[in-house]
Amino acid sequence: METAIKISGMHCRSCEMLIKDALEETKGVTNAEVDRKKGEARIEHEGLSITLLKKVINNEGYSTP
């Protein structure tokens, strides 16, 4: 399944890559695409909870309103 999460606080390509890496390192995530211009991440995963995915992003220092 695919989930889209809004992220604020990204300002460059490095931010995208950091979040993408962190998400893809999470067990159960098969693919993640982060777009700083849209301010969102699209995550393909095996039924993880949104709270967990948001927590991964928060841990990298970005907020998910």
Add this chain to the structure above:
Amino acid sequence: MKKSIYVPDIECDSCSRLITKKLGTKEGIKSIKIHEDAVEVDIDETKIKDAEIVSAIRDLGFRASTEPFDRKTIRERLRDYKENSSKYAIEKKIISYTAGMLILLLALQAAAYFTFLNTIPGFLVKYWQWILYLDITVAVIITGVWHVTAYRTKVTCMVGMMIGMTLGMQTGMMLGAVLGATNGFFIGALAGMILGVAVGATTGNCCGIMGIMEGMMAGVMGGTMGAMISVMMFSDHLEIFMPIYMIINIAITWGLSYMTYEELVENKKGVVKKPKDFTTLAAYAIIASFILLAIMIYGPKSGLVSF
């Protein structure tokens, strides 16, 4: 062994973290220190070569090299301008301020025309293009001066001399040519020279006496030369020459702003930004433009020009 890898695109904390994270997985790197435009690594050369680190950083999408990078090319600058437009907040205002001042001056002059200047016979036909050039000159020069004085920082002699010379020369050249065309050599050279010297010395002052001298000399040269251009070309297609001349002079003045940013602001520590607001600028522009306009219309005219 300590090595420096130059990475000019590090812009934020995320970039530093990303590079640290990526290099952290490699064997043979004992420590990583991220600077503003370089990564300093302490490596065990038997286990890893610096070329591997360079390519690892490049894989992340950064420019990286063991040699320092040159200044940005114009293409790189445009890309940077698009992607990191917040860095150029002051520079962005140059065009909007110039345009705003131009519109303001033209509106005030239109009001002046309909109140009293229309009693002068044939006023618009004689003066319209020279008033337009005068306004463009005032707006471009004042925003140019505004831009270089928006930053308080240490200025090297070379940069200060460029600033003083360019602004002194452009003020003299542009004003001298405009007033030379309407009033003749005497007023054109005098006004161009005095204002050129004043602007050149004030802006060149940022690096001390070298800049002041350079600015003053450029003002003398530009003011007299500008007036000479108009007077000598008056009966030889001056109307066609002027638009081209103005465009080139505007390009030079804007080029100075570009140079100022590159040399004075980018990657420099301790730059204080204190740009004056538009109201102050507009006030200067209105005063300057109306004094010059009065000189243009009511000042002495030589027999050489047909006004």
